Amino acid sequence: MVSIKDVAKMAGVSPTTVSAVVNNHDCVKLSTREKILKVINELGYIPNISARELVTNKKQNIGLITTGYDNFQKNGCNNDKDIFYIEYINGIAEAIKTTGYGLLIENFVYEEGSKEIPKIIEQKRVDGAMIVGSLYKKEFIELLKKEINVLVTVGTFSEFTDYVINDYTESILMAVRYFVKNGHRKIAYVSGDSKTYACPLKLLGYKEGLKEAGIKFDNELLFESKFMSSHGYDVAKKICELPKEKFPTAVIFGADILAAGACRYFYENKIYIPEDISILGYENLSISSYINPPLTSIDWNKNLMSKEACSLILRRLKNPNKKYDGIVLPCNIVERKSVKNLN
Amino acid sequence: MVSIKDVAKMAGVSPTTVSAVVNNHDCVKLSTREKILKVINELGYIPNISARELVTNKKQNIGLITTGYDNFQKNGCNNDKDIFYIEYINGIAEAIKTTGYGLLIENFVYEEGSKEIPKIIEQKRVDGAMIVGSLYKKEFIELLKKEINVLVTVGTFSEFTDYVINDYTESILMAVRYFVKNGHRKIAYVSGDSKTYACPLKLLGYKEGLKEAGIKFDNELLFESKFMSSHGYDVAKKICELPKEKFPTAVIFGADILAAGACRYFYENKIYIPEDISILGYENLSISSYINPPLTSIDWNKNLMSKEACSLILRRLKNPNKKYDGIVLPCNIVERKSVKNLN
DNA sequence: CTGAAAGCGCTTACAG
DNA sequence: CTGAAAGCGCTTACAG
Numbered sequence: 001m002v003s004i005k006d007v008a009k010m011a012g013v014s015p016t017t018v019s020a021v022v023n024n025h026d027c028v029k030l031s032t033r034e035k036i037l038k039v040i041n042e043l044g045y046i047p048n049i050s051a052r053e054l055v056t057n058k059k060q061n062i063g064l065i066t067t068g069y070d071n072f073q074k075n076g077c078n079n080d081k082d083i084f085y086i087e088y089i090n091g092i093a094e095a096i097k098t099t100g101y102g103l104l105i106e107n108f109v110y111e112e113g114s115k116e117i118p119k120i121i122e123q124k125r126v127d128g129a130m131i132v133g134s135l136y137k138k139e140f141i142e143l144l145k146k147e148i149n150v151l152v153t154v155g156t157f158s159e160f161t162d163y164v165i166n167d168y169t170e171s172i173l174m175a176v177r178y179f180v181k182n183g184h185r186k187i188a189y190v191s192g193d194s195k196t197y198a199c200p201l202k203l204l205g206y207k208e209g210l211k212e213a214g215i216k217f218d219n220e221l222l223f224e225s226k227f228m229s230s231h232g233y234d235v236a237k238k239i240c241e242l243p244k245e246k247f248p249t250a251v252i253f254g255a256d257i258l259a260a261g262a263c264r265y266f267y268e269n270k271i272y273i274p275e276d277i278s279i280l281g282y283e284n285l286s287i288s289s290y291i292n293p294p295l296t297s298i299d300w301n302k303n304l305m306s307k308e309a310c311s312l313i314l315r316r317l318k319n320p321n322k323k324y325d326g327i328v329l330p331c332n333i334v335e336r337k338s339v340k341n342l343n
Numbered sequence: 344m345v346s347i348k349d350v351a352k353m354a355g356v357s358p359t360t361v362s363a364v365v366n367n368h369d370c371v372k373l374s375t376r377e378k379i380l381k382v383i384n385e386l387g388y389i390p391n392i393s394a395r396e397l398v399t400n401k402k403q404n405i406g407l408i409t410t411g412y413d414n415f416q417k418n419g420c421n422n423d424k425d426i427f428y429i430e431y432i433n434g435i436a437e438a439i440k441t442t443g444y445g446l447l448i449e450n451f452v453y454e455e456g457s458k459e460i461p462k463i464i465e466q467k468r469v470d471g472a473m474i475v476g477s478l479y480k481k482e483f484i485e486l487l488k489k490e491i492n493v494l495v496t497v498g499t500f501s502e503f504t505d506y507v508i509n510d511y512t513e514s515i516l517m518a519v520r521y522f523v524k525n526g527h528r529k530i531a532y533v534s535g536d537s538k539t540y541a542c543p544l545k546l547l548g549y550k551e552g553l554k555e556a557g558i559k560f561d562n563e564l565l566f567e568s569k570f571m572s573s574h575g576y577d578v579a580k581k582i583c584e585l586p587k588e589k590f591p592t593a594v595i596f597g598a599d600i601l602a603a604g605a606c607r608y609f610y611e612n613k614i615y616i617p618e619d620i621s622i623l624g625y626e627n628l629s630i631s632s633y634i635n636p637p638l639t640s641i642d643w644n645k646n647l648m649s650k651e652a653c654s655l656i657l658r659r660l661k662n663p664n665k666k667y668d669g670i671v672l673p674c675n676i677v678e679r680k681s682v683k684n685l686n
Numbered sequence: 687c688t689g690a691a692a693g694c695g696c697t698t699a700c701a702g
Numbered sequence: 703c704t705g706a707a708a709g710c711g712c713t714t715a716c717a718g
Contacts, residue, residue: 001695003695003696004697005696014705016704017705019697020697020704028703029703046467047696050695051710054391054394054695055697055710056697056698056710057344059392059393061447086428090428093448094450097450102463102466102468103447105436106446107437122389124389125403229633260633263633264633264637286630287629290630291634292607292634292635294607346710348711356688357689358712359688362713362714370687370688372687391710391711393710393712395711396712397694397712398711398713399694399714687718689716689717690718691715691716692716693712693713694714696709698709700705701704701705701707702704
């Protein structure tokens, strides 16, 4: 292992100067700098990260924590969870690459009331962390804030940290408008887990959309559901049990996972999409493009979210005492083949 | 930040003794140990990982490196890649949790001929690493071996490292048997990328299976394809262009992604699964359960693979000079609804 | 069973 | 612009 001392000796300078070069301080004379760089190159010197961490009191890692209900595991629905997080994980891995930080990931299962926190935070392995998902309570964030200063929530609003979310209300409003534009009037809405931050906001968008189009809100066309595909299946069944005059021409699912589950039911019961019923997913997960027919879905633009989350965390790392920032991103609809134009 | 000195002072012992307790050395008198543990608890002392790393010359992280062709990105097929890796990532994250190691991930795009290696290895951020996937050449592993000693390949055989793979030949043989058992005789096979290690082995299984059942190998029923769903679509088209007497009753796809792409084509062209044609996926990715009809697929048992990969790496970490280990896991078929019984 | 001392490889005031 | 010195928080022979 070649150390800073070896470089210093070989270049005929002090470790201090080598350090200055390695850290791009601009106080080193050009010729000295070049000499040192040459030796670094020859020797293949790579600074020891641990030593640097120790003295600067910074780890050079940031953490990515995914959250899940205990339920997911108990019910063997890890699929549903995996499918949700992957695009964030990869998006963030991509965005972090150029920053000099490493990405440490931990899947954390939040249990209400528990004081347990993610290990990478407890052990101070990271300088900052992002919490992806929405399956936790505010108390969890407060707990974390005691242990780590730099925190960004991704996908959930947060009072005490930076956050990046979507415009939930607007997104569902947009969905209703989209259906109305395509001639639909009987539009059902399958809301996600009411415990999450987004749920009531999305519902608001649904109601606003109906109002705007002069459609009367009908409680029978509103369904609540957790975020598992089996629940989407169940909801589809309920929809089909509706009296004929109530049967919607269009359904907005609050999550792609739910739409996928519903598709299963429709498929099994020979109800064709979009001929018999039009459906819209939410999130635009990768699965939406594999489903048949490919699912038209409200895109969260998770890649952009990941990037924004990274810049948020980098900014916060540089400036820990700044007032909290929130980024609200717009959604858009990715058109595939699950919606019929009734006009 | 409370340090080992603080604990020592408060407990009236030396840092050496505190260190011994923290590291579970069994040379400390019980009463001393208890006294120290009490202080640790009171003070909420957590050892500084960087300091420990510096002195032991170990990072306490292991790396998870996913590999992908440049193509995936160029062709906007990240979906296909994401979908493939997620279950490993989560499986390994789960398995690593109890080991005391952190999990550092990096998505690496391998380019043939390039000398570039993953940053987490170059910067020595990890004690060991797992390479998941098969989209790289042997030279890549040789390159890595120069920089890091503890390496495990997951999903690809490797001469110079530990590895965990599936029994590729057996798995496709099993697939053919499964179709034969269900009364199929015209069985097509869509092979994956021929550059990968598994490809020729799987093909072998296909041929053996046919032979065993007394079915003549027909080159027209063999298709080659890269690992993108669009290629599955193209293959399905080709299958449908086959003269009627050649049209297979069953197709084995060398990857779920390919089956998904094919399903799209079949769906669009009103060819029903499994009524008109039976299909079998490979890998049992999460998408296979969301597709309609749900895809019967050869399960790689990625959870077990992840666990085995973790034990392999832990063993190797403890014993760096042991002879290389290889684990070959059996596959099994997860029956869903894409195969018709012809008997 | 316990402690004093050295040292891991850096960075950072500080002095010149 | 450069260097000597101290110190980050641990672990590890070694001595007793």
